[in-house]
Amino acid sequence: MSDIKGRVELKGYRRYFFNKLGWFAITFVFAFVLNFMLPRMMPGDPVAAIVARQAQGISNPTGVQAIYEQYTELFGTNKPMLEQFFIYVGNVLRGDFGFSFSQYPRTVADVLAASIWWTLMLQLPAILVGWILGNLLGALAAYLRGGFDKVLMPSALFVSSFPAFGMAVILLVIFAVNLKWFPTSGGYGYNLIPSFTPNFIWSMFVHYQLPFWSIVLIAIGGQAIGMRSMSIYELNADYVKFSRFMGIKDGRIVAYVFRNAMLPQVTGLALSLGTMVGGALVAEIIFSYPGLGTTLLNGVMGQDYPLISASTLIITFMVLTATFVLEILYGVIDPRIKATQSD
Amino acid sequence: MQHTLRQVFRSGKFLVGFTILMTVLLIVIIYPLVVRHPPLQIIGQGTFFPPGIYVSTYDAINAPTIYTLNLSDAAARRIENRLSQDDRIAMKEWLVAYGVAEDEIDTEDTEKLLALWEANYNPDLRLPGMTFARQRYFQRVNASIRGLLSTEGAIIAERNPETGELQEKSIVKQSDFANISQVANVQWLLLGTDNFGRDVMTQLVAATAVSLIIGLIAGLIATTIGLILGLMAGYIGGIVDDVIMFITNLFTVIPTFVLLILISFSIGQDQRGAVTIAIVIGFTSWVWTARAVRSQVFSLRNRDHVNLSKLSGHSLFRIIFSDILPYIASYVVMAFILQVSSGILAEAGLSILGLGPRTTETPTLGLMMNWAMIYQAHILGNWWAYLPVLLTIALISFSMNLMNTGLDQVFNPALRD
Numbered sequence: 001m002s003d004i005k006g007r008v009e010l011k012g013y014r015r016y017f018f019n020k021l022g023w024f025a026i027t028f029v030f031a032f033v034l035n036f037m038l039p040r041m042m043p044g045d046p047v048a049a050i051v052a053r054q055a056q057g058i059s060n061p062t063g064v065q066a067i068y069e070q071y072t073e074l075f076g077t078n079k080p081m082l083e084q085f086f087i088y089v090g091n092v093l094r095g096d097f098g099f100s101f102s103q104y105p106r107t108v109a110d111v112l113a114a115s116i117w118w119t120l121m122l123q124l125p126a127i128l129v130g131w132i133l134g135n136l137l138g139a140l141a142a143y144l145r146g147g148f149d150k151v152l153m154p155s156a157l158f159v160s161s162f163p164a165f166g167m168a169v170i171l172l173v174i175f176a177v178n179l180k181w182f183p184t185s186g187g188y189g190y191n192l193i194p195s196f197t198p199n200f201i202w203s204m205f206v207h208y209q210l211p212f213w214s215i216v217l218i219a220i221g222g223q224a225i226g227m228r229s230m231s232i233y234e235l236n237a238d239y240v241k242f243s244r245f246m247g248i249k250d251g252r253i254v255a256y257v258f259r260n261a262m263l264p265q266v267t268g269l270a271l272s273l274g275t276m277v278g279g280a281l282v283a284e285i286i287f288s289y290p291g292l293g294t295t296l297l298n299g300v301m302g303q304d305y306p307l308i309s310a311s312t313l314i315i316t317f318m319v320l321t322a323t324f325v326l327e328i329l330y331g332v333i334d335p336r337i338k339a340t341q342s343d
Numbered sequence: 344m345q346h347t348l349r350q351v352f353r354s355g356k357f358l359v360g361f362t363i364l365m366t367v368l369l370i371v372i373i374y375p376l377v378v379r380h381p382p383l384q385i386i387g388q389g390t391f392f393p394p395g396i397y398v399s400t401y402d403a404i405n406a407p408t409i410y411t412l413n414l415s416d417a418a419a420r421r422i423e424n425r426l427s428q429d430d431r432i433a434m435k436e437w438l439v440a441y442g443v444a445e446d447e448i449d450t451e452d453t454e455k456l457l458a459l460w461e462a463n464y465n466p467d468l469r470l471p472g473m474t475f476a477r478q479r480y481f482q483r484v485n486a487s488i489r490g491l492l493s494t495e496g497a498i499i500a501e502r503n504p505e506t507g508e509l510q511e512k513s514i515v516k517q518s519d520f521a522n523i524s525q526v527a528n529v530q531w532l533l534l535g536t537d538n539f540g541r542d543v544m545t546q547l548v549a550a551t552a553v554s555l556i557i558g559l560i561a562g563l564i565a566t567t568i569g570l571i572l573g574l575m576a577g578y579i580g581g582i583v584d585d586v587i588m589f590i591t592n593l594f595t596v597i598p599t600f601v602l603l604i605l606i607s608f609s610i611g612q613d614q615r616g617a618v619t620i621a622i623v624i625g626f627t628s629w630v631w632t633a634r635a636v637r638s639q640v641f642s643l644r645n646r647d648h649v650n651l652s653k654l655s656g657h658s659l660f661r662i663i664f665s666d667i668l669p670y671i672a673s674y675v676v677m678a679f680i681l682q683v684s685s686g687i688l689a690e691a692g693l694s695i696l697g698l699g700p701r702t703t704e705t706p707t708l709g710l711m712m713n714w715a716m717i718y719q720a721h722i723l724g725n726w727w728a729y730l731p732v733l734l735t736i737a738l739i740s741f742s743m744n745l746m747n748t749g750l751d752q753v754f755n756p757a758l759r760d
Contacts, residue, residue, distance in 0.1 A: 023592065031597045038605040157748065161741035163688045165695050165712070166733040173721050184722060229751070271595060271631065278600025282692050286716065300608060300697050308608060312601045319598045 016331045024324045031316045035309050036088055097310040102302025108310045111295060116314060118187055119291035123280045124322075126212045130219025131269055137220065138227025139258050142235060153228065160221025164279030168214040168286035175210060182210050185288035211287045215280045226268055230261035263334050270326040274319050281315070347673075350753050357749025363742035367551065367735070374548045382549035382706055386530075387540030390718065391725040394535040394543075399528035404499060404513075406521035413518055421517070422491050423453045433484045434460050440470045460488065535727040537711070538718035543727055550706040551735055554687050557621040557707065558739075561686030564625025566632055566679040573636025574663055578644060587633070594630045602627045603689060607698040617700040617707060624689045632678045639671045673754045677747050684743040691736055708736050 072078040079087070091098060097108035137156070141149040159167070176184040188194065188203045234240065234257045243253050284293030292311050299307035351357055380386075431450040439445050441463055449455060466482050469475075496516040500509040523529055534543035576587040594602075606623050607615060643649060643666075652666045668675075687708070693699050694709025695716065711732045715721065720728035 023596075027593050027596050030593050034597070034602070035605065038609045154745075157744050158737065158741050161684075161744055162733070162737045163691050163740075165692065166737060169716075169721055169729060169733060173726070177722055177724065225748075274596070274598030274600060278598055278603075278692065281600070282695050285695060296604065297696055300604075305608075308604070312605055316597055316601050319601075320596055323596050 013331060017328060020324060020327050020331075024320060028317065028320055031320070032089075032092075032313065033085075035313045035316065036085055092313075098306045100299075100304055100307045102298060102304035102307065108306045111307060112292075112310055112314060115291050115295045118289060119281075119284065119293070120318070122208070122211055122284070122289065122291060123215065123277060126215035126280065127219055127269075127273070127276055130216040131223050131265075133216065134220040134223025135227045135262065135265055138224035139231045139254075139261065141224065142228045142231030142261075143254060143257075149228075152224065156221045156224040158221075159217055160225065162218065162221075163282075164215065164218045165282040165286050167218050168211070168283040171210050171214045171217075172286060183207055187290040207287075207289075211283055211289050214283050214286075215276075218279060218283075219276060222272070223265065223268075227261060227265055230264055231257060234261045263330070266326060266330050266333065270323045270330070273322055273326075277315060277319055347753075351750060354749035354753050356752065357746050360742040360745030360747075360749060363738060364746070367739060367742070368555075371548055371552045371555065374545075378545055378548075380542070380545065382546045383541060383704075385540045386542060387536040389540060390536070390538045391720065391723065391728060392532060392536040392540070393725075394533055394727050397530040397532055398523065398526055399530075402527040403521045404515060406525050408522070408525060410520045410522065411516070411518050412520045417517065418492075418494070419454060422457065425491055426453060426488070430484055430487065431456065433481065434488075437470075437481050437484075438463060440473065441468075457488070457492075460485075534731055535725075537728050538714055538720065543711075543731065546706045546711060547708075547731055547735060550708045550711050550732070551739070553617050553705045554690060554708040554736075555739070557617055557624070557690050558683040558687040560618060560621035561624035561628065561689070562679050562683035564622060565629040565682045565686070566675065568626070568629035569632025569678065570636055570675055572629070572633040574640055574667070576633070577637040577640025578659075578663060578667065580644075584637075588637075591630055591633050591637075594627075595634070599627050599630075599689075600692065603693055604696065604698060607693055612701055615699070615701050617705055620690055620693065620700050621686065624686050624693075628682060628685065628689065632675075632682065635678060636671060636675070639674055640667060643667055643670055673750065677750050677754075680743050680747050680750075684740040687736065687739060708732055712736075 095109055097112070100106050100108050100111050103111055134156075137152060141152045162170075172184060176182045183206060187207050188200060194200065240253055240257060243256070281291075281293030281296065283289075284291045285297050288294055292315060296308065296311045298304070299311060352361075428450075434456060435445075435448050435450050438448055438459055443459060443463060448459065464481075464485060466485055469478055494517060496514040496519075498511055499513045499515060501512045502508070503510050532542055532544065534547065537543050537546065572587050572591070576584040576591075603623065606627070607620065610619060610623070649662060649666050652662045657665075690699060690707055691709035691712060694707060694713045697713065699709045699713065700707055712729060715725075715729035715732065718728075720726075
């Protein structure tokens with residue numbers, strides 16, 4: 001009997017999984033096309049801009065023209081849009097994003113490979129830690145009420161009202177400029193070469209703190225508020241009153257309430273992930289952290305569309321993947337999903 | 344309606360948020376009526392003048408009446424103010440080398456320091472181990488202290504147009520005072536100047552106005568699109584719902600921030616005005632409103648009063664306007680407030696990246712932040728260039744969040760304390 005039930009559940013879950021996977025694929029294709037199209041609709045000619053920089057001091061117009069043609073050939077901007085698109089798809093599949101305009105002759109893949117790990121190592125733990133701490137605080141505020149709630153709620157609201165870069169600037173000024181506990185910018189000391197020496201790892205650790213905590217603080221605020229409302233809803237629910245009548249211990253009730261309030265928070269994280277990553281990217285810029293945010297800024301400054309397009313593509317891909325993973329996890333945690341899918 | 348409003352204004356949270364927002368609005372409206380110079384005018388020659396009241400030295404000397412005030416502590420204060428930290432350290436160094444106990448010397452206590460210096464310093468004395476250059480340095484320090492201690496007035500001279508010689512015109516005595524209300528030019532720079540020498544306060548007020556407008560336009564667009572799509576998806580359902588939900592799902596997972604970057608970049612610097620940015624923000628942030636409205640409408644669709652309306656043969660618009668909208672109105676207002684505040688934040692984030700409105704016409708809160716960051720105001724300790732901007736953004740966003748929480752508690756009794 002239980003075997004059949006198990007099989008039905010598994011079938012339901014499999015359907016849920018493939019449904020989500022299909023969505024993941026469709027969204028990614030759509031995002032990919034947008035990513036390709038939008039920067040190419042930009043007015044002005046980025047190739048002309050780099051040629052102007054490269055050809056400084058060359059007074060011979062045919063010489064400049066030759067350089068220009070060489071670059072358009074190299075970047076493929078002289079071909080029709082559709083052809084460019086297929087070339088782009090082929091290249092991206094091979095991991096080749098072309099040359100960076102602003103950091104030529106470095107390739108985009110090269111620039112991104114150097115920055116992507118910094119962003120992953122910074123944002124993934126920071127958002128997770130912020131989410132967990134925020135949920136704990138929110139649940140605690142809902143459960144304890146009273147003074148704790150009265151202090152926590154307005155401060156969480158105020159902290160979450162700060163734009164992510166604002167928190168970054170404030171932490172930077174207090175802890176790096178005034179107290180001089182942490183360095184002001186970069187991912188490691190400017191006098192060090194990346195290596196596995198204790199010296200370098202310590203330097204990385206020290207540089208990591210401020211960007212990390214500024215992202216965590218912002219995340220805590222927003223999550224705590226959401227979790228608090230959710231928990232209050234649940235605490236007022238009939239099953240809680242019933243459990244109290246039944247004489248079930250408070251600790252167990254809180255565990256139930258927490259679990260039920262958690263579920264929407266998982267979806268909430270999936271939905272707000274994009275915004276959080278956006279904010280965190282700007283926070284990176286404030287600290288000149290060598291991640292994707294700073295790379296993106298350099299791309300914008302240098303009118304470097306292969307770089308911008310590839311960075312935004314990678315960011316979209318990372319957010320999409322994270323959302324997908326969250327939804328899959330959600331399907332595992334929430335028994336209702338299996339139930340509805342197996343109908 | 345009246346009852347609801349009364350209830351809303353009885354909520355403490357809403358009231359606090361509303362008061363903050365209204366105060367900001369009032370300042371934004373009244374300040375330009377009083378201070379009339381354009382916000383982006385460059386008035387300071389140099390960067391980051393600290394906040395304060397700036398008095399024209401020229402006009403102070405030429406004030407119509409010069410008053411004499413004999414203040415006993417005027418000289419001490421003057422010296423205190425002009426004796427630089429370097430001088431104090433140099434004095435201490437000499438005194439220690441001379442043999443005065445180090446713990447007796449307090450560089451902060453001007454009076455005692457000067458007394459010690461008077462009692463001990465001897466310009467001709469060459470201390471053991473001190474180079475000749477060092478000795479000369481202390482002589483210079485001594486000379487400048489002598490200058491500070493002088494009781495002579497400052498002479499104002501004029502160049503004689505014929506001979507080209509300087510002629511004494513008047514003497515400004517140390518006890519001369521001008522009444523600040525009689526000085527022709529007194530400039531209040533409450534928040535100093537920024538990196539281009541522009542008045543930060545005036546700029547901040549103008550920027551707040553522009554940012555509020557950006558938030559308002561973005562919020563209106565996003566809420567309208569979200570509301571229409573949500574209503575259609577939720578009420579009509581079927582294939583319309585499927586199509587709308589498909590689009591909504593696409594835009595939910597593609598990070599809005601990425602879209603904003605790509606679109607702003609594609610528009611190009613020259614085309615990006617404040618309104619354009621607002622429109623772009625509006626068109627990229629409707630997604631969650633549409634989702635929320637749809638789910639609300641879904642739960643209303645099969646209520647009795649809606650069914651009754653349908654049976655009575657009322658048109659689609661009439662049903663939506665009179666049977667559905669009133670029930671979700673509070674929800675839409677809350678969504679709108681959130682959209683406005685997130686619109687302001689989105690503009691700020693874009694501007695930090697250098698993708699905000701073009702910089703020549705109007706300041707926005709994000710642009711001010713961007714300028715302060717580019718010129719490293721935060722590293723240089725020029726807090727007035729960025730902190731007021733940050734606080735304004737946070738205050739506006741905080742007030743709106745607070746109003747929202749208040750509304751939420753009024754309309755969702757389960758959340759009430």
